[in-house]
Amino acid sequence: MATRLPGAVTRIRGLVKDFDERRVLHGIDLDIQRGEFVALLGRSGSGKSTLLRALAGLDGATADEFTVSGDVAVAFQEPRLVPWKRVLANLTLGLRHDDPKAAARAALAEVGLSERAEAWxxxxxxxxxxxxxLARALVREPDLLLLDEPFSALDALTRITIHKLVLELWARHRPGVLLVTHDVDEALLLADRALVLADGRIARDIRIDLPRPRRREHPDFVALRGELLAELGVVPDDESSEDLVPLKDSVLLKGIA
Structure with a gap:
């Protein structure tokens, strides 16, 4: 067993996941430090959501070492709010806290939804x-926050707003974050590291040492975008490439889920 790294909120060695006779994850090694923001990119079927679900304890997987320190919370692509409970009641559902309603109202205030607490x-x-x-995840004060493509269904302007909100909340609470995304620019705007998952293995681990707030036109941003797209099998300079899908000011990859 490897020595646990100081400050690591999760440490995984040799993670394997099979579905029937098909191996989806092949010996994944992953460390996420407390307060670190990690983005996970990869084509459809590469195992991104499977890895996230394993970290959340939602899918059984085997590993030589699997350590998650503290609480874990997940925000999915679909909000998955219980429709027969009002917003505030959705946040307090299953919440272990001395004053669940006060904690939930504070979380809603952080995301600018105080006036919608009693809405359906x-x-x-x-x-x-x-x-x-996001408020439902953060009210649990997680040490590890897992984001499974939570912005992909939003329009471009709303995504920009939510990106800023997520960065503010992350800076305030400092959980370790793993964001699954199919948007290369989103990964570069938000994360400290970008992991590229290919065929169930981490093919690249790229440090994003760019000053915040980040600008898409910055030469280093452009260079990292090209590096990530190339790693994902896309030629970014070829505007006719069928793999590139423009979304306002983001770069998405067709076939990535």
């Missing part, structure tokens, strides 16, 4: 629902 989930806009989902 179906009356929320897409951006409001995703903010409620």
């Amino acid at each position: 989930p179906l009356t929320l806009s897409g951006g409001e629902a995703q903010r409620a989902s």
Whole structure:
């Protein structure tokens, strides 16, 4: 067993996951430090969501070492709010706290939803629902926050707003974060590290040492974008490439889930 790294919120060695007779994850090694923001990229079927679900304890997997220090919370692509409970009640559901309602109201205030505490989930806009989902995760004060493509269904302007909110919340609470995304620019705007998962293995681990707030036009940002796209099998300079899908000011990859 390897020595546990100081400050690591999760440490994994040799993680393997099979579905029937098909191996999806092949001996994954991964460390996430407390307060570190990690983005996970990869094509459809590479095992991104499987890895996230394993970290969340939602999918059984085997590993030589599997350590998660503290509490884990997940925000999914769909907000998954319980429709028959109001927003505040969604946050307090299953919450272990001396004063669950006070904690939930504080979390809603952090994401700008105080006035929607008694609203029904179906009356929320897409951006409001995703903010409620983030508040539900953060009210549990997790040591590890797992984000499974939580911005992909939002329009471009709402995504920009939610990106800023996530960075503010991360800076305030400093959990370790693993973000699964198919948006290269999103990874570069938010994360400290970008991991590229290919065929169930971590093919690249790229440090993103760019000053915040980050600008897409910065030469180092452009260079890292090209490096990540190349690692994902896309030629970024070829505007006719069928693998590139423009989304306002982001770069998405067709076929990545």
